Amino acid sequence: MRILVLQHLASEHPGIFRSFFARDDVSWDAIELDEGGTIPPLEPYDALWVMGGAMDVWDVEDFPWLIEEKRVIRRWVRELQRPFLGICLGHQLLADALGGTCGPQKPPEVGVFDVELTTHGRLDPLFEGLAPRFPALQWHSVRVAQPPEGAEVLASSPPCPAQAFRAAPRAWGMQYHVEAQLEAIREWACVPDYRAALERTNGEGAMERLLAEIAAHAAAFEANAAILYRNFMQLARE
Numbered sequence: 001m002r003i004l005v006l007q008h009l010a011s012e013h014p015g016i017f018r019s020f021f022a023r024d025d026v027s028w029d030a031i032e033l034d035e036g037g038t039i040p041p042l043e044p045y046d047a048l049w050v051m052g053g054a055m056d057v058w059d060v061e062d063f064p065w066l067i068e069e070k071r072v073i074r075r076w077v078r079e080l081q082r083p084f085l086g087i088c089l090g091h092q093l094l095a096d097a098l099g100g101t102c103g104p105q106k107p108p109e110v111g112v113f114d115v116e117l118t119t120h121g122r123l124d125p126l127f128e129g130l131a132p133r134f135p136a137l138q139w140h141s142v143r144v145a146q147p148p149e150g151a152e153v154l155a156s157s158p159p160c161p162a163q164a165f166r167a168a169p170r171a172w173g174m175q176y177h178v179e180a181q182l183e184a185i186r187e188w189a190c191v192p193d194y195r196a197a198l199e200r201t202n203g204e205g206a207m208e209r210l211l212a213e214i215a216a217h218a219a220a221f222e223a224n225a226a227i228l229y230r231n232f233m234q235l236a237r238e
Contacts, residue, residue, distance in 0.1 A: 001024075001026045001027070001046050001236065001237070002026075002027045002028070002044060002045050002046050002047075003026060003027070003028040003029075003045065003046065003047045003048070003049055004028075004029055004031070004039075004040070004042070004045040004047070004049070005028055005029065005030045005031065005048075005049045005050075005051065006030075006033060006039070006048070006049070006050045006069060006072075006090070007030050007031065007033065007034075007051050007053075008033055008034050008052065008053025008054070008055060008089060009052070009053050009054060009191070010032060010187075011184060011187035011190070012051045012088075012089075012188075013051065013179075014028070014030075014049065014051065014179055015177075015179030015184045015225075016179055016180070016184075016221070016222060016225045017179055017225065017229055020225075020226070029045075033063075033065050034063070034065075039068065042072065042075070045082070046082065046083070046236060047083040047085070047232075047236045048073070048076050048082065048083070048084050048085075049084075049085045049086075049087075049090070050069075050073065050085075050086045050089070050090030050093055050094070051087055051088070051089070051090055052087055052089045052090065052139075052177065053089040054191070054194065055089070056089075056092075056142050057070075057089070057092045057095075057096040057102050057142070058096075058102070066093075069093065070093060070096060071097075073086075073094060073097040073098075074097045074098060077094070077097075077098065077167060077168050077171045078098070081169070082170070083170040083171070083232065083236040084167075084168075084170065084171040084172065085172055085173075085232060086172070086173040087173075087174055087177060087179060088139070088174075088175060088177060090173065091164075091165075091175050092142055092143075092175075094148075094167055094171065094173040095144040095146075095148055095165070095173060098148035098151075098167050099148050100145075100146050100149075100151070101144075101145045102142055102143065102144055102145060103142065103143065103145040104141065104142060105140055105142055105160060107159070107201065108140065108141035108197065109138035109143075109157075109159050110138060110139050110197070110198050110201045110202060110206075111137075111138060111202065111210060111213065112135050112213045113135070113138050113157060114133055114134065114136070114157065115133070115134060115135075115136045115155050115156070115157050115163050115164075115176055116132060116133045116155065116156060116157065117130065117132050117133070117154065117155050118152075118154055118155060118156055120153065120154050120166075121153075121154035121155050124154050124166060125231060125234075125235055126166070126232060127154060127164075127228070127231070128227075128231055129230075130224060130227055130228070134220065135217050135220060136163075136176035136180075136221075136224075137176060137177040137185075137214060137217075137221070138157075138160075138175070138176050139177060139194075139198075140160075140175060141197065143162065143175065144173070144175065147165045147167070148165075148167050151165045151166060151167045152166050153165050154166055154172070155174070155176075160175060162175070163175045163176055164176075170235055170236070178221075178224065178228055180214060180221050180225075181218075181222075182211065182214050182215055185211060185214055186211065195207055198210065
């Protein structure tokens with residue numbers, strides 16, 4: 001198994017999944033697009049993962065590489081039809097690349113909130129073994145307002161109806177941070193834009209409170225990530 005990972009910020013990496021990759025001897029190549037990384041030929045890869053980032057899907061003037069990234073996502077899902085996983089910005093890019101619509105999340109969702117599987121989600125093999133309702137880390141001011149045509153919404157929350165969707169037989173996007181890991185969130189705390197956005201939403205000292213909340217949910221986050229990883233890898237190998 002060889003996975004291509006597209007990153008938009010050094011601290012927005014696969015998080016807890018890195019330990020799973022190492023355990024299973026899974027090869028993965030991270031391309032840091034915001035640092036000028038070039039997307040390699042796609043054919044050698046078995047799966048494509050697209051991670052989060054501070055930019056928005058429409059910020060193509062400031063980040064022109066987003067145009068090529070969307071083209072790659074579209075080709076991967078529609079032409080190559082290989083397994084895809086998008087998280088946060090990656091979830092939004094999947095929607096945008098396939099003709100869906102993204103817009104502002106009002107108010108922004110930052111913190112640990114419950115996500116609930118829809119009827120489709122409870123039947124989807126990616127979520128097999130997950131509880132119908134579970135806590136997840138949210139950190140976004142943009143949401144998927146309209147999933148691509150034909151997509152199935154798999155998870156939702158009151159502020160954000162499209163928390164997860166499947167756009168093809170093996171292409172999934174998730175708004176929440178299933179990869180959440182305390183170590184990685186501490187890295188986010190060092191990103192000025194992230195800390196400022198968090199404190200604008202949740203007040204002074206919000207980062208410290210959030211870190212404590214994540215620590216309290218660490219076991220549940222890891223268990224859910226392990227279930228999703230196991231399911232994804234099985235589906236990717238089929």
